[in-house]
Amino acid sequence: MKNNAQSVRGYDRLATVYRGLEICLFGNALHRARLALLDQLPRVDRALVLGDGTGRLLEQLCITQPDCRITSVDQSRQMLNHQKRRVERIGALDRVEFVQADARSYDVPENQFDLVVAAYFLDCFTEEELAGCLPRFLAGLRDEGIFYFVDFVWPPPGWRRRQATVYQWLMHRFFRWQTGLPNRRLVDLNAVLAKQSLVLHRSADRIHPMMACRCYRVQTVGV
Template structure:
């Protein structure tokens, strides 16, 4: 799996296809966050969410984690240009979570935006377990991703979109997932209970605020 090739086109493509809906979905619960001490933003890509979380929280340790060198460089340059005063609060980790361990532990916030959908079932299960082990006791998990939900017509629409997107990302990034696996039950098994959720793009995407209890 490698997002280097598609990294420069990610934002323009997203805006053409979904306008601002993905960013609204990513940032849905930013204003609901309590004071935090250590955040992991995993599979964060080009850093658009990272910029917002740095603006909206004063957390002293924000760990950006991604396996794509190009994505990481784009995120670094975004923060350097648009919020240089926050650079001292961010660590950038080039890290492939399918193979590597989390860079640190005791995270009180985990963010996975449009990240868990790239994995097949065994890797998804293993990666989520690895992330869970790096969390603090009452950690929060912000999740945003596509979904198949609603009535028959809405589900057919979602399935058609997902088929197109998975074909595209298989070609350009060699993603391993053959189709979308909804991780809700997996997160619940690990004690991350759903506190709030919201839908975007007429039900095609879902943002969740979960908390470990």
């Protein structure tokens, strides 16, 4: 497993400018994609939120799920500080546990969560890393649990795909420089997800051609 000190330092540095960067590149689209299916989630008791950065999705999750206890895992102390401030502002601090950890080695408690959230997080990993850690993240879900996935995806071939190639090249260069991201291009997350025991439950693929927000359920053996 690659040492991620450079990644931690990079995200610590980016924490204060992250929102500005996102607005410059995509306006409000990234955030619309984050929230696209939030109001369609059933009431849940426990959620695991992975790599939520400055906590904009976490904040909304606290608001829309007022009875939910949440564990938020992020490697970056500065990102977690942003999350804490947001959650404190809305009076939900007592419901959220903040864990500073490398998610690749974080010991996800099995069968404990109704919801696992990963927004623009899986694209931080190589395909090999995802093959190892995504099944462990999903093993945290109880039966009927929901995996809330938001990320960049490749549009179908055409000019949108060419546009995405340019954007992805720029973003990968930038994150490689700042955080040591090993990937040179966007991992095919659809292919990665297709290898998991997941059933697509809801999808909002029309927010932006490069972004997807989906709810999956874990496929129960024998069904």
